[in-house]
Amino acid sequence: MISVSEQKSFDQRFSLIRTLAPDKVLSQEEQARLTIMDAGVGDCFTCFGSTYFIQEINKYQEASEDYSKLKDYFVTELTCLCLETGAVGHFEWEIDDELEMSITLDQTKFKQLTDDEGQPIDGDDLDQIVEDEDSIVYAGDSFDYDDDWAAVYRRNGKEEQVYMYEFVNDRASLFLTIEEWQDPDKDEYRIYISKPVNPLELIFIFRGEANDERA
Structure with a gap:
C-alpha cells in the first residue's frame, strides 16, 4: 500500500x-x-x-x-x-x-563543509575565503574558489536579492554554489552541488x- x-x-x-x-x-x-x-x-x-x-x-x-x-x-x-x-x-x-x-545533484548544509585544513566553516567565513581564494571541502572533494557575484532573482513576479559564492572541482567536474539570500531579518544560506551538462x-x-x- x-x-x-x-x-x-x-x-x-x-x-x-x-x-x-x-x-x-x-x-x-x-x-x-x-x-x-x-x-x-x-x-x-x-x-x-x-x-x-x-x-x-x-x-x-x-x-x-x-x-x-x-x-x-x-x-x-x-x-x-x-x-x-x-x-x-x-x-x-x-x-x-x-x-x-x-x-543540480544535491543540496547540503554548512555542517557538511570544512576549509582545506579540515576546520568547520559557516557564513561568517565566506568573505575571508573569497579574499584568500581558499578551497572548501565537501564529501572528501576539494572545491576551489571560482567567483562571487550579486544577483537579483525573479520568480512569479517577485524579486529577491542573493549573493552567490561559486567553487569548482575540476577533477570531478562538480560545482559547489553557496547562495546567501539577503533577507532583511535573517540571512538564509542555500548550498548546492551541481555538475555540467552537455x-x-x-x-x-x-x-x-x-x-x-x-x-
Whole structure:
C-alpha cells in the first residue's frame, strides 16, 4: 500500500503523461533544432534517460554589489518534474561565450563543509575565503574558489536579492554554489552541488500548448 503523498505524486505524473498526445511529439528535425534556450513552461524533454516536465522558469540577473545597478548577465533556472520518479530537478543555463548548462545533484548544509585544513566553516567565513581564494571541502572533494557575484532573482513576479559564492572541482567536474539570500531579518544560506551538462544531452520531445508556435 502506497502513502497518500506517493499516490498524489503518481496521479500528478500520470495526468501529465496523458497530455502527451502522439500528434504533439516533436519530429527529429524539431528535436535537433531546439535547445534549452527555447524552453517554455509545459514543455517536456529527456536528459540522462529521464523525462522532465518544466514547471517553472526563473532567472538570476547579475547586479552591482549594492544591487543598485543591473548587469547584462543572466542565469536561467528550470524547475522540472521527473515523470519517472516524481523528483523535482533543477537545470540552469547561461551564455558565457557559449551555451553552458548544469543540473543540480544535491543540496547540503554548512555542517557538511570544512576549509582545506579540515576546520568547520559557516557564513561568517565566506568573505575571508573569497579574499584568500581558499578551497572548501565537501564529501572528501576539494572545491576551489571560482567567483562571487550579486544577483537579483525573479520568480512569479517577485524579486529577491542573493549573493552567490561559486567553487569548482575540476577533477570531478562538480560545482559547489553557496547562495546567501539577503533577507532583511535573517540571512538564509542555500548550498548546492551541481555538475555540467552537455547541451546536446537535452532533447525536447513535446511542446506545451503555450509554446506550440515556437516548435
